[in-house]
Amino acid sequence: MDTISTSDSCRKLSLLQLARSTGPGIMMATAAVGGSHLVASTQAGATYGWQIAIVILLVNILKYPFFRASIQYTAGTGESLVEGYAKLGQAFLWLFLSVCTISGIVTASALLLFSANLLGHFLPFALSLKSLSMVIVVVCLLALFSRRYHVLNSISKAIMLILVMTLIAALALAASQTLDNPIPIQEKTPWSTAAVGFIIAAMVWMPAPIEISSVTSVWLKEQQSKYKVSAKSVLFDFNVHYVATVLLALAFLALGVLVFYGSGLEFSQSGIEFSNQLIEGYTSKIGQWEWAYYLIAAVAFCCIFGSTITVIDGYSRAIAEAQRLLQEREEISHKASVIWMVLIAFAALALILFWLSSVLSALYVSLTLAFITTPFFALLNFILVSHTKLPKPLALTKPMKWLSILGLIYLFGFLAVFFWWNWLV
Numbered sequence: 191m192d193t194i195s196t197s198d199s200c201r202k203l204s205l206l207q208l209a210r211s212t213g214p215g216i217m218m219a220t221a222a223v224g225g226s227h228l229v230a231s232t233q234a235g236a237t238y239g240w241q242i243a244i245v246i247l248l249v250n251i252l253k254y255p256f257f258r259a260s261i262q263y264t265a266g267t268g269e270s271l272v273e274g275y276a277k278l279g280q281a282f283l284w285l286f287l288s289v290c291t292i293s294g295i296v297t298a299s300a301l302l303l304f305s306a307n308l309l310g311h312f313l314p315f316a317l318s319l320k321s322l323s324m325v326i327v328v329v330c331l332l333a334l335f336s337r338r339y340h341v342l343n344s345i346s347k348a349i350m351l352i353l354v355m356t357l358i359a360a361l362a363l364a365a366s367q368t369l370d371n372p373i374p375i376q377e378k379t380p381w382s383t384a385a386v387g388f389i390i391a392a393m394v395w396m397p398a399p400i401e402i403s404s405v406t407s408v409w410l411k412e413q414q415s416k417y418k419v420s421a422k423s424v425l426f427d428f429n430v431h432y433v434a435t436v437l438l439a440l441a442f443l444a445l446g447v448l449v450f451y452g453s454g455l456e457f458s459q460s461g462i463e464f465s466n467q468l469i470e471g472y473t474s475k476i477g478q479w480e481w482a483y484y485l486i487a488a489v490a491f492c493c494i495f496g497s498t499i500t501v502i503d504g505y506s507r508a509i510a511e512a513q514r515l516l517q518e519r520e521e522i523s524h525k526a527s528v529i530w531m532v533l534i535a536f537a538a539l540a541l542i543l544f545w546l547s548s549v550l551s552a553l554y555v556s557l558t559l560a561f562i563t564t565p566f567f568a569l570l571n572f573i574l575v576s577h578t579k580l581p582k583p584l585a586l587t588k589p590m591k592w593l594s595i596l597g598l599i600y601l602f603g604f605l606a607v608f609f610w611w612n613w614l615v
Contacts, residue, residue, distance in 0.1 A: 213343045214261070214409040214424070215431035217500055220346040221402055222435045223353065224301060224497030226395030227442045228490055229461045232468060235446025236457060243443055245389060249396045250436045252597040255590055256400060259571035260407035261428045265421050266580035268414065271407040272511045274574040280516075282570060287512040289563050290401055294505030296556035297399075298538035299549055300461070301498040302326050307462045308491040311469065312484070323542045327535050330499045334531060342503050349496040350434075356489045357441055363476050363485070364448035390561065390608050397435040400564045403571060405504035408511050421583040449475055460550065465490050502538075506531035561608055565601035572598065 234242045260271050267274075275282040306322035317325075333341055410424065449471050450457075458464045469486050476482035510527040541549055572594045575586050586594075 213413050213427065214406050215427035215429075216350060217342060217346045217409055217504070218257070218398070218402060218406040218428070219431040219435045219438075220349055220496040221405070221500035221504055222398035222497075223350075223438050223493055224398075224501075225304070225461050225494070226397065227435075227439050228468075228493045229464055230395050231439045231442035232446035232450075233457055233464065235443035236450035236453075236455075237446075239447055239451050240443075243440060246396065246439050246443060247436065249389075250432075250439065252593070252600045253397070253400070253568070254432065255594040255597055256568040256571045257397070257403045257406070257432065258425075258428065258590075259575045260403040261410060261424055262575045262580060262584045262586070263571075263578060264407040264410045264414070265424050266584040267578060268411070270411045270511055271404040271571065271574065272508060273515060274578075275404075275570060276512075276515045278570060278573065283512055283515060285563070286401070286404065286567070287509065287516070289559060289567075290404070290505055290508050290512065293399060293401060293556050293560060294501065294509065294534045295537045295541065296549075296552045298498065298501050298505070298534055299541040300553045301494060301501060302538055303542055303546075303549060304462055304465070304494045305491065305498045308465060308487060308494055311487040312491070320543055320546070323539060326495070326498065327539050330502050331532065331535055333499065334503050335528070342500065345499060346496065349492050353438075353489065353492040353496065356485055356492065357438070357445075360472070360482075360486050360489050361441060361444055361448070363479070363482060364445060364472065367448075367475050390604060396439060397432070399560045400567045400571075401508070401560070402504070403567075405508045408507045409504065412507070421581060425583070445472075465494075502531060502535050506534050509534075562605065565598065565605050568601050569598060 231246065234246065263274055264270055272283070272286060275286050302323045303319060305326045306319050309322050309326065310317065310319075333345060406428075413419065445468075449468065453471075455467070455471070458467060469483065469490065472486040473483045507522075507527060507530075510522045510530045513526060513530075514522045541552065545552075576591065576594075580586070
């Protein structure tokens with residue numbers, strides 16, 4: 191059945207079409223707004239000030255075509271990007287499955303630990319990080335077991351709404367304090383070799399690891415099985431929420447500038463420790479209102495918990511899709527998808543319960559793997575949309591083709607810089 195309409199009659203989007211098409215875009219945004227925003231963007235603002243904004247904008251612009259490919263390819267063919275990788279060769283499918291499994295477990299583990307730490311700020315009693323991590327896992331699985339796509343869609347919308355509202359309030363309060371105490375000028379610049387480490391991390395994390403594009407396409411395929419939506423409406427959904435992730439990255443950058451810039455504070459490399467520094471620093475700056483503590487803690491928790499639940503759902507769907515293709519089945523069985531969800535969640539929890547000290551090391555390995563594979567999956571996404579006959583609204587335009595080429599030059603160029611930075615310097 192045709193689930194994507196590209197006819198002229200769909201040029202004007204009705205409110206019903208927009209409501210039905212909203213889903214994959216907002217879920218991608220919820221998955222993306224995690225460590226990259228709360229930690230990377232905030233630390234960037236705290237260290238380099240407003241001048242780092244241009245780097246964040248460029249990274250997001252140059253990676254845009256490869257995330258957009260998930261919508262173009264799936265809306266135009268009815269197939270997920272994972273199916274596209276399989277058509278390009280089984281080796282790519284096996285590579286995707288390996289990267290997705292490792293990244294899914296390790297990323298979920300780090301986000302679980304992060305969410306657990308932030309949840310502890312709201313409890314009137316003390317619980318260990320391990321106990322709180324178990325609570326987060328149970329909450330995520332209970333939510334996702336019940337009509338998964340619809341529930342995740344609703345949760346994503348609620349989390350993003352709360353995040354935006356609390357973040358605006360937090361920024362307004364921080365800005366009001368800065369009017370009385372101007373931000374000092376600092377000499378650190380992002381245009382130096384000292385900033386290469388941040389830019390390399392930004393390449394992986396902003397707006398999200400590249401495999402999230404495949405997850406987005408699987409979410410869109412699920413949506414197509416339930417509703418008939420137009421090509422224009424799904425592109426609108428994606429574009430609006432991609433822009434939202436960029437604006438949120440800049441908002442967290444502003445938070446870092448307003449709270450920390452010029453303070454001379456040494457920031458922790460651990461995301462958990464940095465989030466504690468952010469909460470304490472913000473509360474100290476907004477000292478006259480005790481509830482400011484809970485406001486900034488709510489911002490941080492919404493940011494990380496949203497990523498946690500979408501990562502568990504999204505990676506399990508993508509892995510189940512890869513398994514289906516390897517087993518040459520027609521459709522993903524609901525049982526297989528649920529099993530993968532449970533496996534990822536409990537493997538991530540096991541990493542916390544039994545190898546807590548190894549979580550950071552595992553995250554570094556996962557980030558290194560993601561960094562190395564990102565240019566290649568970006569290239570595969572480009573090949574799929576440029577070599578597949580897509581309907582006109584979804585076809586690759588000349589400007590987008592040139593932006594893709596620039597993006598590939600950037601990604602492969604910084605891959606070379608990464609090897610130089612880590613092993614040749």
